[in-house]
Amino acid sequence: MNQSIGTQRTLPLRRAVHIAVSGIRIRIGRSLVTVSGVVLGIAFLMSNLTGQIVKTAVSSERDARHKVDLMMSLVSAEMGPAGGRTLAVAAFGQVSDVERAFLARVVAAGPAAFRALGVAMQGLTPVTADALGDGASLLFVIGDAASAPASIGDLTRGMSARVVLDTVAGRAYAGGAAGPEVRRAPFFGQEAEQQEAEMAAAARQERFRITWIIAVSLMVTVVTVANALLMSVTERFREIGTMKCLGALSSFIRTLFLIESALIGMAGSVLGAITGAAFTLVIYGFTYRFGTVFGSTNYGWLLLAGGGAVVCGTLMAMAAAIYPARVASRMVPADALRSTV
Amino acid sequence: MTASHSQTEALFRGETEAGKLDHVIRAVDVHKVFRMGDSETRALAGVSLDVRRGEYLSIMGPSGSGKSTFFNMVGGLDKPTSGKVYIDQVDIAQLDPYELAWLRCRKVGYIFQTFNLIQVMSCIENVTLPMAFAGMDSEEARDKGLDILQRVGLGDRALHKPAEMSGGQQQRVAIARALANSPDILLADEPTGNLDLKTGEEIINLFSRLRDELGVTVITATHDLKMLKTSDRIVWIEDGLITRVSTPEEMQIEIGEVGGH
Ligand SMILES: Nc1ncnc2c1ncn2[C@@H]1O[C@H](COP(=O)(O)OP(=O)(O)OP(=O)(O)O)[C@@H](O)[C@H]1O
Ligand SMILES: [Mg+2]
Numbered sequence: 001m002n003q004s005i006g007t008q009r010t011l012p013l014r015r016a017v018h019i020a021v022s023g024i025r026i027r028i029g030r031s032l033v034t035v036s037g038v039v040l041g042i043a044f045l046m047s048n049l050t051g052q053i054v055k056t057a058v059s060s061e062r063d064a065r066h067k068v069d070l071m072m073s074l075v076s077a078e079m080g081p082a083g084g085r086t087l088a089v090a091a092f093g094q095v096s097d098v099e100r101a102f103l104a105r106v107v108a109a110g111p112a113a114f115r116a117l118g119v120a121m122q123g124l125t126p127v128t129a130d131a132l133g134d135g136a137s138l139l140f141v142i143g144d145a146a147s148a149p150a151s152i153g154d155l156t157r158g159m160s161a162r163v164v165l166d167t168v169a170g171r172a173y174a175g176g177a178a179g180p181e182v183r184r185a186p187f188f189g190q191e192a193e194q195q196e197a198e199m200a201a202a203a204r205q206e207r208f209r210i211t212w213i214i215a216v217s218l219m220v221t222v223v224t225v226a227n228a229l230l231m232s233v234t235e236r237f238r239e240i241g242t243m244k245c246l247g248a249l250s251s252f253i254r255t256l257f258l259i260e261s262a263l264i265g266m267a268g269s270v271l272g273a274i275t276g277a278a279f280t281l282v283i284y285g286f287t288y289r290f291g292t293v294f295g296s297t298n299y300g301w302l303l304l305a306g307g308g309a310v311v312c313g314t315l316m317a318m319a320a321a322i323y324p325a326r327v328a329s330r331m332v333p334a335d336a337l338r339s340t341v
Numbered sequence: 342m343t344a345s346h347s348q349t350e351a352l353f354r355g356e357t358e359a360g361k362l363d364h365v366i367r368a369v370d371v372h373k374v375f376r377m378g379d380s381e382t383r384a385l386a387g388v389s390l391d392v393r394r395g396e397y398l399s400i401m402g403p404s405g406s407g408k409s410t411f412f413n414m415v416g417g418l419d420k421p422t423s424g425k426v427y428i429d430q431v432d433i434a435q436l437d438p439y440e441l442a443w444l445r446c447r448k449v450g451y452i453f454q455t456f457n458l459i460q461v462m463s464c465i466e467n468v469t470l471p472m473a474f475a476g477m478d479s480e481e482a483r484d485k486g487l488d489i490l491q492r493v494g495l496g497d498r499a500l501h502k503p504a505e506m507s508g509g510q511q512q513r514v515a516i517a518r519a520l521a522n523s524p525d526i527l528l529a530d531e532p533t534g535n536l537d538l539k540t541g542e543e544i545i546n547l548f549s550r551l552r553d554e555l556g557v558t559v560i561t562a563t564h565d566l567k568m569l570k571t572s573d574r575i576v577w578i579e580d581g582l583i584t585r586v587s588t589p590e591e592m593q594i595e596i597g598e599v600g601g602h
Contacts, residue, residue, distance in 0.1 A: 004429065004431075005428075005429065005431050005436060005440045005443060005444055005448070006440070006443045006447070007439045007440055007443055008439045008440070008441075008442035008443035008446060008474070009476055011473060011474060011476075015473050015479075022461070022462070022466075023461060026461040027461065238457060239459050239460070239461070241457070242457045242458075242459055243459070243470070243474075244442075244445070245416075245418055245445055245451055245453075245457070246445065246446060246451075246470055246471040246474055246518070247442050247443065247445045247446020247447070247471055247474035247475065247522075248442065248474055249438065249439065249442045250438060252474075332418075332419060332420075333418040333419070333445075334413040334418040334419035335419075337418070337453065337455075337457055
């Protein structure tokens with residue numbers, strides 16, 4: 001017979017998880033109520049994050065399409081009905097996505113009518129400056145300002161073009177007086193940049209507002225979960241007291257509640273993240289067209305946001321459990337046993 | 342922790358009054374006062390009791406006399422307002438939480454008046470829970486748990502929940518759980534209160550056997566006269582005080598007298 005007093009060891013985490021899981025399963029009704037609190041909070045968070053991601057994608061795609069449309073309408077305004085006329089496109093250095101999309105539209109409109117300089121792209125044959133000028137009635141210059149030539153004379157030599165359109169702001173060409181008139185495509189100028197800055201500022205404000213709303217909703221979630229867990233502690237005074245009488249350490253009781261709420265938080269936030277994202281995608285699909293929404297959404301970001309939401313939900317649930325777990329672990333066994341709840 | 346360890350070691354090296362080593366439990370002038378707002382309840386008013394190793398002790402007393410309270414003090418479930426409780430010569434007030442948990446887990450087996458089975462767990466889970474706390478692996482615990490349940494006649498009820506069982510069956514599960522870690526001391530608060538004559542007798546025999554074969558110290562609170570017969574001593578508590586200590590032989594006479602009236 002062992003006669004001295006030993007020291008109780010901590011139960012392995014595996015056992016604690018096992019007990020926590022069976023606790024959740026048996027009190028499934030109450031657990032589901034707690035889970036639904038997390039689901040709501042995280043669904044709201046995820047729906048906002050998804051909205052942000054989809055809106056960015058959709059609006060940048062719409063914006064690009066709008067710009068390409070504008071470029072195309074400029075071309076047709078200058079050239080009139082394109083009967084037998086040739087549009088020459090000269091690209092320098094870095095070609096932006098919008099310009100690339102523009103080129104694709106040009107090619108799609110009728111490959112024979114267009115020629116491009118220095119752009120390797122399907123349907124476009126890179127040609128020399130001399131060859132480009134041959135018979136073209138309009139020159140469209142794209143690409144970045146740094147790579148553009150100082151003089152436009154080489155490009156327009158032999159061209160019938162009177163007008164040169166240019167997407168790059170502030171690009172000045174030497175020897176313009178005798179040559180063709182150089183115009184800037186309207187949406188690439190300084191005003192456009194300013195407009196974009198204003199829109200970005202508005203978006204920042206909007207983001208701040210949404211962040212605040214999300215923060216409040218998450219706090220509400222934490223309080224809800226804490227309340228549910230506190231009730232569950234009260235409900236289980238006797239059970240906790242019994243466990244202590246049987247040799248449970250206070251730290252085990254604490255761990256039990258933390259694991260339980262972590263599991264509840266994880267389940268709730270996975271569910272919340274999925275429903276929140278799905279709901280928002282469908283709503284945006286109805287507003288903008290499903291093809292646009294599903295085609296342009298950045299799924300990497302979406303996944304990252306989902307992962308973040310799950311981590312956030314789990315941590316929140318655990319934070320909510322701190323106080324209830326402390327109440328539970330500090331009970332004197334004899335008092336806990338007397339509880340009649 | 343270190344203090345109590347060195348104290349324990351000192352005691353076991355024999356640096357103590359000889360003879361007292363044999364007392365597995367010593368309660369010295371234990372008082373317990375419950376304060377609830379303005380009102381005070383004096384549940385124990387100076388109880389001193391030495392319990393020998395392997396003794397079978399019955400505590401009798403009217404309802405509210407302080408039996409359960411005394412059990413809680415002795416089992417390390419509550420702290421006395423004043424006075425000391427020694428288990429194996431160690432003042433349990435000096436134990437740190439880890440040692441106290443160890444004591445509750447392995448040294449003492451409790452059978453509560455209200456069973457206190459964990460309602461959400463099956464019989465076998467209830468019985469193996471203290472084994473898990475003692476660090477036993479689940480396979481071994483399962484085998485041992487089934488074995489103990491068999492012994493209390495519930496081998497076929499292992500997977501039932503407490504709510505699906507009768508009072509007597511629940512009590513037997515509670516007894517099985519108390520025996521889970523082969524405790525040195527068994528504290529049983531009215532262990533046969535809900536049992537029929539036959540089962541009650543079986544439980545009493547089980548307790549006697551545990552005492553005889555394993556040297557388990559058994560302390561019960563009871564009104565059951567059958568229980569008194571097997572006891573070594575009977576302690577009477579009234580209003581939080583021990584009023585007398587007697588042997589079953591003396592009791593027999595009294596019962597006889599009472600019966601004769
Ligand atoms: N936690 C507590 N708070 C307040 N009073 C208490 C508490 N525990 C016990 N008491 C009081 O202490 C006294 C002794 O109670 P105890 O439960 O020890 O009696 P008992 O002898 O076990 O009675 P019974 O035979 O009915 O079980 C009672 O008057 C009871 O009301
Ligand atoms: Mg009692």
